[in-house]
Amino acid sequence: MELIPHQPALTRARFLAELVERFPAVAEDVREHEGLSHLQASAWARYANTCVAHGHLQELARVIDYFQQTVEQVDSTTENALYVSFLEHSRTTNLSAHLQPTLDFIRQQQAGGGGDFPEAVDQALAVAVNDLSWTPHAKARLLFLILDAPPHENPQVLASLQQSIRKAAAKGIRLIPLAASGIDKSTEYLMRSLALATNGTYVFLTDDSGVGEAHLKPTTDQFEVEQLTRLLVKLVTKYAYTADCQAPTPSLAGPPKPVVDTAAVAPTTARPAKASAWKCYPNPTSDILHVEWEGEIKELLVTDVTGKVVLRTLPAHHQAAVQLSNFPTGIYFVRFFTGKKWEQARFLVRR
Known part of the structure; x- marks a missing residue:
């Protein structure tokens, strides 16, 4: 018996060309993420979410109709990217100086299912780095990546992670991974690498609290156990506040002192x-x-x-x-x- 490889009816190049022609709003993202199917598919999924948010039901129907037409005709890599993007899409709220809308957004989220190890870490990271409105003149930009499972391990996902990390470093976004129960050693090493590449800090939960499942013991010679809230405040203080050369770091209890621009005055x-x-x-x-x-x-x-x-x-x-x-x-x-x-x-x- 001879096994004949499946030949997709719709090549990846043809699919992307049709996608851009039918939905011009995603053209820029498709071109920017050339060769990264998961990020290209994610752009289309975010467009669908935008249609839902704004009540554009006819446009949403066009998205669903084209998805159904093409998902079984494309190659396996593109098919997987489409399913992952539309079923594991990211919910976002933009960065804001007002705390209450962010708290309300978090309270509205629900976790369902479980056991689907690994997760779409690359998509969440890409959205956080590329789509959120980071303040152009901020003195510090901190991104907390909380996870209990590794990303999908394939060349597309790894390339996506590398691209996001390069962009984060270029934007001055420090990555602070927070590893919960469920991660393995490869995930720990990956998260340490992400923190190192962006001058961030790798943070992990331990079994000391007695909460949740067993936590992975970190690969390090020694570490100190602190309450998570206290540790996070310490990290925010360390990274977010600065002063002139010899001034002490201010407390979070009061407003930070402005940085003196010595370029305009004496050195x-x-x-x-x-x-x-x-x-x-x-x-x-x-x-x-x-x-x-x-x-x-x-x-x-x-x-x-x-x-x-x-x-x-x-x-x-x-x-x-x-x-x-x-x-x-x-x-x-x-x-x-x-x-x-x-x-x-x-x-x-x-x-």
Whole structure:
């Protein structure tokens, strides 16, 4: 007996061409996510949700009719993308300075089914990074990714995750994954990688609370157990607030102090000493941080707020122009050793 491979009646290229022709509103997303079937299908599913939200029932009927016509004629990868997109679609509410609408939206959500391991993590992440209205001039952008299952493991999904992470880093969005019960080691490593790529922090639940199913023991030499709410407040405080170089981090109990733009005034003098008077400017900066000093230093370091070294440079005589154009928005430290002690100053990269 000879097995003949199934040949789809509608090629992926033909399907996408027809989709864009019939529904021009999704054309931009389809072109942007070329080669990523799940994200292209997700754009169509979001369009259907928009039709529902605005009561455009005739347009919704067109979507359903074309879905039924094509879903069994396309190749298996596109078919899977369509089913996942329309059955595991993301519900969203836009970012807002008002807390109550967000709380109301969360209270309206319900969880159903269960056991369908893994989940459409890539779609939720793509929507959060690409579709929400992130403030262009924000000093910090934090995205909490809460999950109890890994993403689907196939080349399309992995490519989608990589694209979302690159965009998040470019926008200065720090990813803070929160792993609940149900994840495995591969998911832990993936979430740690997402946090690392965006200068975020990997957070996990433990069995100490006695709530829920068993939680995976993290792969680390040591960790401290804290109440989740307290830990989240600590992370928000660390990432969202900044001040001029030597000012302490403010408490959440009061409004944050404004960042002084030293580009428009005098440069910041960072802890001058007899043997190593120095300064860095401008602060905040968007592309270049100038560092000037007296004496000799061998290496200049830039670290993030966790202490991780993100840049090393060998400075020229008494000055350096540190290129930061590829750095996400956030708080960083410039550090160097004078031969007698370490000097450092805090600065802000702001897009």
